[in-house]
Amino acid sequence: MTDEVIGKLEMVNINTPDGDFGFLIGTDGKFVDANGKVWYGSQMISASALEAAYNGVAPRGEMTLAFFQDPDAPDLVDQIKALGKDYVLGREITFYTQPFTEPAQLYAPTLQPILVMKRTMRSIRFNANGPQDRTISVTFESLWERRRQSRRFVYNTTDHSKLIGTTNPSLEFIPTVDFQEQKLFD
Numbered sequence: 001m002t003d004e005v006i007g008k009l010e011m012v013n014i015n016t017p018d019g020d021f022g023f024l025i026g027t028d029g030k031f032v033d034a035n036g037k038v039w040y041g042s043q044m045i046s047a048s049a050l051e052a053a054y055n056g057v058a059p060r061g062e063m064t065l066a067f068f069q070d071p072d073a074p075d076l077v078d079q080i081k082a083l084g085k086d087y088v089l090g091r092e093i094t095f096y097t098q099p100f101t102e103p104a105q106l107y108a109p110t111l112q113p114i115l116v117m118k119r120t121m122r123s124i125r126f127n128a129n130g131p132q133d134r135t136i137s138v139t140f141e142s143l144w145e146r147r148r149q150s151r152r153f154v155y156n157t158t159d160h161s162k163l164i165g166t167t168n169p170s171l172e173f174i175p176t177v178d179f180q181e182q183k184l185f186d
């Protein structure tokens with residue numbers, strides 16, 4: 001794309017057993033992308049920054065819907081709880097950005113959404129702040145989720161060749177025991 005981008009939409013797709021659902025983050029409205037997929041938006045939908053494993057915090061991200069529960073309507077939290085705790089566990093959450101090069105593309109987009117990242121959802125959390133103020137959050141793995149599973153390499157010819165694709169014969173002479181220097185003079 002060589003045209004200047006004048007704006008963009010942040011979008012997230014949640015995969016569930018009932019199908020894929022597309023949402024616009026922090027923007028009200030309905031948007032149909034160039035592929036014909038419908039994305040629904042609300043300013044009450046937000047996504048957190050991705051955490052890193054730091055000071056004992058498990059790395060994760062979170063997408064949240066904040067809303068006021070209508071006392072005359074069925075309880076949304078109860079409906080989602082009825083789906084079960086495994087409703088999203090291990091399923092994919094995908095983030096996209098939709099660029100625009102002119103205002104008319106908001107209504108008739110010509111550019112494809114750009115994939116930003118794919119993550120795996122972990123859980124659904126609920127929070128009640130007062131009698132009707134509610135939040136529903138989907139947590140997902142962070143970019144650094146697999147960091148703790150990294151394989152450690154030993155500084156020898158075999159592991160070094162796995163890193164760079166060729167052997168380094170000089171590593172054959174690396175000391176393998178603790179070496180204590182002897183004093184030349186007493």
